[in-house]
Amino acid sequence: MTDASGARRSGTSIAVVPEAAPELVAAVERAGGVVGPLDERTRGIVWSASSGGDDLAEVLRRAPGVEWVQLPWAGVDGFADVLAAVRGDGRTWTSGKGVYSRPVAEHALTLTLAALRRLPRRARAVEWRRDESSRSLFGADVVVIGAGGITAALLRLLVPFGARVSVVRRRAGDLEGAARTVTTDRLVEVAAGAGVLIVAAALTDETRGLVDADVLAALAPGAVVVNVGRGPIIDTDALVTALASGHLGGAGLDVTDPEPLPVGHPLWSAPDCLITPHVADALATTPALLAERVEHNVRAFLGEGEFDGVIDLDAGY
The missing domain is CATH 3.40.50.720 (NAD(P)-binding Rossmann-like Domain)
Incomplete structure (x- = not known):
């Protein structure tokens, strides 16, 4: 100016x-x-x-x-x-x-660790029952959708865990801290075998429904899905099905589709799903x-x- x-x-x-x-x-x-x-x-x-x-x-x-x-x-x-x-x-x-990049990235990390450690299920438990189903973030293959400030802050938080992070973005171009950066048309490819998928993108016509049944199926058995972007980026029906089938090990959602999530929705009762009411930046x-x-x-x-x-x-x- x-x-x-x-x-x-x-x-x-x-x-x-x-x-x-x-x-x-x-x-x-x-x-x-x-x-x-x-x-x-x-x-x-x-x-x-x-x-x-x-x-x-x-x-x-x-x-x-x-x-x-x-x-x-x-x-x-x-x-x-x-x-x-x-x-x-x-x-x-x-x-x-x-x-709000730093507080949202912090919340994404919180949800990721909670889902990997099966805290949603354990928090609801009413009896002492041990199992070996928890997973670790150390050395994990992580896919992050979005390349804005939240992802940049999250990449810094993930450094101590030695995670191998693939970033999926709209435009080609590398991002500091990511092992690889690809465009959205390669999402299924990079999701294959990944243990963590984190959504930190804006909602646009291109990202609506981007995480569908094919993407979820490509993830490793027991993988966890976290969403701090916008609810409609994930196909809710596909997510419910993947959780119910046991293919996913858990989910951490700060945003949902629909939002607010109505009482009685299947996501509320999914034993491995942790939902926070769009409060990642509410500090x-x-x-x-x-x-x-x-x-x-x-x-x-x-x-x-x-x-x-x-x-x-x-x-x-």
């Missing part, structure tokens, strides 16, 4: 909506922005709700002069309709991409992490540096 753009935007109004979250208001002001009500003077929007695509579309209609919009989370599938409608309109859209520090991103991007909007977490409207994340 040029200095001229920054000078022109200096003093322009940024609206924090639909709720004026205090930590986000403070972040805008720390960066030198002016927080104001939503009106014809609004040039930037910090969206403070985790969803509400229809509401955001209405806000944009009321404030046609908006040049930049900050969304709160890394995943933007909840705003897919409004993002599709504004493609090519010249606005800059940014997300929380990368903001006491989460608001502060988002505030840091907002502060950085307000400065960029005012002409100081580059935006972080820019959304590729064509790719959908």
Whole structure:
């Protein structure tokens, strides 16, 4: 962004909506922005709700002069309709991409270890019963779907275990810390014989249903599946079947399809399935992490540096 753009935007109004979250208001002001009500003077929007695509579309209609919009989370599938409608309109859209990488990677590791050690089954036990069914992460063949910030953080966490990690991504290109990096068309190939499959990708048309019955069947008997990306990336019916058959040794899911997972769904009663209610990034520090991103991007909007977490409207994340 040029200095001229920054000078022109200096003093322009940024609206924090639909709720004026205090930590986000403070972040805008720390960066030198002016927080104001939503009106014809609004040039930037910090969206403070985790969803509400229809509401955001209405806000944009009321404030046609908006040049930049900050969304709160890394995943933007909840705003897919409004993002599709504004493609090519010249606005800059940014997300929380990368903001929550470390806590989500930590949660992915937690679910992986829990599933490998059969903790879901053991936590439900009401009698003392020993078995030798646990598996180790040390030296395991691990497949990770997605090559964003979560995967980068997870690769660092996996180093002490000496795991051989294959990363599956949309575009060709190596990723530091991965033994190999392949494109999504080779997923079944790299899943063959793997002991751990971790989903850490965004939900797009390409990734929806990517982990299907063929992928699950390719995994080693007793393998575990972890999802900290988005629920619909895994075919839920195929996952239920693989768990019930005993082919999978377990699953750790922070996201599901459908979500919220209804009472009585077979995944709740699967003895080797651990479900957390989409809380991988729900920490006491989460608001502060988002505030840091907002502060950085307000400065960029005012002409100081580059935006972080820019959304590729064509790719959908």
